[in-house]
Amino acid sequence: MKVIYILLQLIAITGFYLLGEALQDFFNIPLPGSIIGFLLLFVALLLKIYPLEWIDSGAHFLLAFLSLFFIPATVGIVEYGELFSGKGILLIPIVMASTFLAMAASGWVSQFAAKASAERKERS
Amino acid sequence: MEFTLAAVFFAVLTVAVYLLTNFMYLRYRKTLLNPVLASTAILSSILVLGNIPYDTYMEGGSWIGTFLGPAVVALAIPLYKQKDLLFANLLPIISGIATGVAVGMASGILFTQLFRFSEELILTVLPKSLTTPVAMQVASNLGGIPSLAAVFVMVAGFTGYIIGPVFLKWLHIDSAIGRGIALGTSAHGMGTARAFEYGQQETSMSSVAMTLSAVLGALLGPVAAWLLLL
Numbered sequence: 279m280k281v282i283y284i285l286l287q288l289i290a291i292t293g294f295y296l297l298g299e300a301l302q303d304f305f306n307i308p309l310p311g312s313i314i315g316f317l318l319l320f321v322a323l324l325l326k327i328y329p330l331e332w333i334d335s336g337a338h339f340l341l342a343f344l345s346l347f348f349i350p351a352t353v354g355i356v357e358y359g360e361l362f363s364g365k366g367i368l369l370i371p372i373v374m375a376s377t378f379l380a381m382a383a384s385g386w387v388s389q390f391a392a393k394a395s396a397e398r399k400e401r402s
Numbered sequence: 403m404e405f406t407l408a409a410v411f412f413a414v415l416t417v418a419v420y421l422l423t424n425f426m427y428l429r430y431r432k433t434l435l436n437p438v439l440a441s442t443a444i445l446s447s448i449l450v451l452g453n454i455p456y457d458t459y460m461e462g463g464s465w466i467g468t469f470l471g472p473a474v475v476a477l478a479i480p481l482y483k484q485k486d487l488l489f490a491n492l493l494p495i496i497s498g499i500a501t502g503v504a505v506g507m508a509s510g511i512l513f514t515q516l517f518r519f520s521e522e523l524i525l526t527v528l529p530k531s532l533t534t535p536v537a538m539q540v541a542s543n544l545g546g547i548p549s550l551a552a553v554f555v556m557v558a559g560f561t562g563y564i565i566g567p568v569f570l571k572w573l574h575i576d577s578a579i580g581r582g583i584a585l586g587t588s589a590h591g592m593g594t595a596r597a598f599e600y601g602q603q604e605t606s607m608s609s610v611a612m613t614l615s616a617v618l619g620a621l622l623g624p625v626a627a628w629l630l631l632l
Contacts, residue, residue: 288472295472308624310539312474313617319478330482337476340469344591345438346420347470348534350463352442352556353416354549356449357456361550369523372513373530373554377561377588378569380506380531384611385575385584388498392579395493 280335287336294319412462419444433563436592438534439556470535474616477533481613484606494579495607499615502587506531507619507626515630522546524630529623530554533590536616540623555590562589563596582607587615 298315301307307314322328358366423440434440449459481488488495507528514524526546529537534555541551566585570576575584581600585593586608597608 291472291475295475298475299471308543309620310474310536310543312471312539313536313620315471315475316478316617319475320482323478323482324485330479334479337479340473340476341480343469344473344535346417347466347473348538348552349416349420349438349441349445350460350467351470351538351549352438352534352552353445353449353459353463354456355442355553356446358547358550358553365517365519366523368517369514369519369527369554370557372510372517373527373557374561376506376509376513376527377531377558378565379509380502381562381566381569381584381588382573382575383505384498384502384587385570385573385580386498387501388494388583389575389577389580391494391497392491392577395491 284335284339287333288339290333291319291336291340294322406461408458409462409465412459413465414462415448416441416445416463416466433560436560470538474535474539477613477616480609484610487606488610491579495583495610495614498580498583499587499611500618502584502611503531503615503618503622506588507622511626511630521630523550525627526550527554528626529619530558531588531590532616532619533612536620540620544623544627556592559589559592562593566593566596567599578603579607583611586611590615 295312295315298313298318299311302309302311302314319328319333323330323333362370419441420437423435423437423444426440427435427437445459448454449456510527510530511524514527519527522545524546525544526541528544528546529540529551531537532540532555534552537551537555538548540546542548562585566589570581570584575581578601582597582604585597585604587593589596590612594605594608594612597604
């Protein structure tokens with residue numbers, strides 16, 4: 279029985295995805311169709327148009343295997359071997375440095391904003 | 403999509419290698435055994451050693467890749483389950499993530515331009531802080547190389563995972579919200595795996611940050627690319 283539930287829910291999730299793709303295509307939205315589908319599903323859940331129980335197991339199944347789904351793409355690295363034997367190797371420290379900056383910026387801003395709003399609540 | 407014996411073989415091989423590496427990872431818990439890293443290494447070696455073109459592999463590999471789109475949609479469920487936490491801390495969460503995504507993209511563009519990399523490579527590095535499926539989609543929409551983008555996403559993830567906690571301590575980022583948002587925004591799923599070691603609150607914050615930064619990054623990516631091309 280569980281298998282049928284998951285299968286039906288996978289179809290529902292794919293439906294949201296295809297709807298996102300169709301909207302993207304039709305209105306030329308500069309966002310990936312999958313992100314539009316994600317937003318549609320999130321809003322549908324918030325507004326209680328679509329009940330969580332009708333999608334929960336299917337989503338759990340997909341997310342459990344999420345890393346499997348992008349392995350075929352990462353294997354594509356075989357076509358770019360020579361890039362990393364030259365100047366391209368510099369891209370690795372660049373990505374690391376940029377990751378630190380993003381971490382520092384997001385951590386500081388969110389921590390500072392959280393403290394500021396907590397103090398505001400205390401005063402009022 | 404052609405239904406050939408080779409395609410079936412490569413699809414089954416990919417799943418088998420993934421299940422094997424996943425099993426090893428769960429058993430030994432070593433970062434370097436990360437299933438994506440290990441599976442990619444094994445499958446790439448098979449292709450190189452067997453002299454098999456990537457296109458032949460992808461006849462079957464692309465079947466597995468078709469699940470990526472729906473999997474991104476499924477990310478709405480964990481976010482929905484964290485909605486109370488999200489709405490209670492909306493301002494610090496959104497401001498932190500937006501700043502982090504913007505700084506990550508801007509610094510990525512700046513550094514790659516400094517070393518005079520091609521536009522294609524700049525656009526490939528651009529989405530590195532986003533979760534892999536979204537980063538690949540953003541890279542391909544902008545004119546970058548999706549499979550290379552996935553590699554940079556992994557580099558960012560490992561950076562956050564391995565050095566994140568030391569770095570956060572050094573920066574005096576010591577609150578649950580600061581740690582979670584920092585790890586999830588800069589290092590997506592790998593950062594979230596690390597946040598798990600701090601506790602429940604950090605994990606929730608990090609997974610919210612991972613999801614929302616993917617959405618914001620998908621929105622900001624075209625803007626950043628447009629600014630780059632000015």
